[in-house]
Every structure is written in C-alpha cells, then in structure tokens.
Amino acid sequence: MIATARANAHRHVELLLAAQLAPERRRQLDTLLDAADGQTSGVAELRRRGSRTGVKELLGQVQTYGRLVALGASDIDISALAPARRRALEVLGRRMTAQQLRRLEPARRHPLMLVLLHALVIERGDELLDQFGKLLRLTDGRARRRVDEQRRKTARQRDELSARPPALADLARMRCDRRARHGPRSRRGRLGAAACRGRGQALAECCTLSYRQLAWATEWYLGDEQLQAANDVLVDYLHQLQLAAHWGTGRFSSSDGQRSPRPADGRPARTRWPASSGFAAAC
Numbered sequence: 139m140i141a142t143a144r145a146n147a148h149r150h151v152e153l154l155l156a157a158q159l160a161p162e163r164r165r166q167l168d169t170l171l172d173a174a175d176g177q178t179s180g181v182a183e184l185r186r187r188g189s190r191t192g193v194k195e196l197l198g199q200v201q202t203y204g205r206l207v208a209l210g211a212s213d214i215d216i217s218a219l220a221p222a223r224r225r226a227l228e229v230l231g232r233r234m235t236a237q238q239l240r241r242l243e244p245a246r247r248h249p250l251m252l253v254l255l256h257a258l259v260i261e262r263g264d265e266l267l268d269q270f271g272k273l274l275r276l277t278d279g280r281a282r283r284r285v286d287e288q289r290r291k292t293a294r295q296r297d298e299l300s301a302r303p304p305a306l307a308d309l310a311r312m313r314c315d316r317r318a319r320h321g322p323r324s325r326r327g328r329l330g331a332a333a334c335r336g337r338g339q340a341l342a343e344c345c346t347l348s349y350r351q352l353a354w355a356t357e358w359y360l361g362d363e364q365l366q367a368a369n370d371v372l373v374d375y376l377h378q379l380q381l382a383a384h385w386g387t388g389r390f391s392s393s394d395g396q397r398s399p400r401p402a403d404g405r406p407a408r409t410r411w412p413a414s415s416g417f418a419a420a421c
Contacts, residue, residue: 148246151227154218155249164244166209167251171236179236181251184258188265191272199269203262211259214252227253 152159170180184202188195206212216224231239231254239247347355376382 148243148249151219151223151249152245155216155252158214158252159248163210164248167248167255168240170209170251171240173236181236181239181254184255184262185232187261188269191269191276193273196266196269196273199262199266203259203266206255206259206262209255211255214256214259216253216256219253224253228257231257 170184173179173182184206186202188199219227227250231250239251242250
C-alpha cells in the first residue's frame with residue numbers, strides 16, 4: 139500500500155509538470171546524466187560549487203550559469219508543487235549520483251531533474267554575484283594599496299627634494315608655461331641648456347641626481363625665468379658667506395673682472411649670466 143501511494147504521488151508530480159516535460163526536454167535531461175569514460179557527468183558539473191575566489195573560478199561560474207540558462211533552467215516553473223515536495227525533490231536530486239538518477243523510472247526522474255535545475259540556476263546565480271563582489275573588493279583593496287604606496291614614494295621624493303640645496307630645489311619646482319616649453323628659446327636659455335646637456339655627466343657626479351634626471355629637468359624646466367631665479371638664489375646664498383665679505387660690500391660688480399660702481403646703496407649687486415655662458419659672481 140505504501141509503494142502504491144508513492145507511485146501515485148510520483149505520477150501526480152509528473153502531471154503537474156507535464157507541460158514542461160516535452161519529449162525534447164526529457165532527452166535533454168537524460169543527456170545530463172551521461173558521462174564519458176573517466177569524465178564527470180553534466181549534472182555533477184552543474185552541482186559543483188566554487189571553492190576559491192579568483193578570475194579563473196569566476197569565469198568557470200559564468201560558464202556554468204550560462205549552461206543552465208541555455209538549458210532553460212531559469213524558465214522552469216515549479217510553483218504548482220507544494221513547498222515540502224519541492225524541498226524533498228531538491229534534496230534527493232543533490233544527494234543522488236548520475237547513475238542512481240539514471241536507474242529511476244522516467245515518471246520520477248524527469249520531474250526530479252526539473253526541480254534540481256530550478257534550484258541550481260538560483261544557487262549558481264547567487265554564487266556568481268558573491269564571487270563578483272569579492273573580486274571587486276579585492277581589486278579595490280589592491281588598487282588602494284598601490285595608490286598609498288605611490289603616495290608614500292612621492293612623499294619621500296619630495297622630502298629628498300626639499301633636503302637638496304635651495305638652487306636645485308627651486309629649479310626643480312619651477313615649471314615653464316606651455317609657450318615657454320614649446321616656443322623658441324632665447325639665446326641665453328639655449329646656451330644654458332646646451333651647457334647642462336654638455337656637462338650632464340659631470341653634474342650627475344656632483345649631486346644626487348642622475349644624468350637622465352638632469353636631462354629631463356633641462357628639457358622641461360630650464361627657461362629664462364628659471365635660469366634667472368636660480369642665479370639670484372645662488373648670488374644671495376654666496377653673499378651670506380663670510381668669504382664674500384672679503385670681496386666687498388656689494389656696491390660693485392665684478393662679473394667680468396671689472397669693478398663697475400653702482401649709483402646708490404641697496405641690496406647686494408646681482409648679476410645675470412652673460413650672453414656667452416657660465417655663472418657670474420657678485421660681490
């Protein structure tokens with residue numbers, strides 16, 4: 139009597155889902171139970187859950203979910219079944235192997251497979267969203283760490299720049315405007331840049347900057363205003379030294395070996411670089 143009641147229950151379930159169990163769908167469900175020699179059956183692959191978080195695993199989950207959608211699992215409607223019956227069929231479908239499912243009679247096997255596919259497409263979709271969210275968080279954390287590392291590196295470079303002599307620090311901070319960078323240079327600017335390029339290796343040996351850094355700074359930062367500002371800083375710094383007092387009070391300029399009187403007292407005389415090349419001394 140119990141066996142008869144179970145058989146009637148199985149037939150009743152099949153009748154409720156008969157509209158979704160066309161002959162083509164039945165053959166499709168049976169194909170999922172086939173397994174080649176040494177390979178996993180289709181239903182076992184669909185039941186496999188992702189165990190790790192990574193791009194490769196995410197792509198595998200995407201393929202699994204796409205296969206379920208291609209099988210029409212997202213369109214399966216099992217609302218006609220009682221909730222308890224759905225849970226019982228789902229648990230049974232997850233527990234049984236492909237061989238065990240194959241041994242069931244079609245009236246019991248095909249409704250069970252429909253309920254299982256319906257549950258799997260929901261489960262794989264939730265896992266796919268969860269994996270995608272985890273990857274986004276990992277990528278965001280990695281990007282933030284790289285940004286922080288770059289900021290710390292930039293801060294260290296700024297500290298090193300600040301610790302250099304004033305002339306080099308000011309020279310590195312000053313940028314020519316677009317016209318000064320790309321426009322024609324004056325004769326004095328061209329000579330100054332040529333002097334730096336010609337003696338770049340010697341300059342690199344005298345400071346902490348490399349030859350490439352000096353060449354880059356010369357190309358992008360050396361203009362008339364920068365050369366004049368650097369010269370002014372050097373003259374002011376030299377004037378503060380005790381040795382400069384032995385050369386005078388700043389009322390005469392000896393940039394070219396001559397002593398030219400100034401018309402009135404004022405700040406120590408400043409000199410510009412001559413048109414030829416090289417630094418000028420002030421006293």
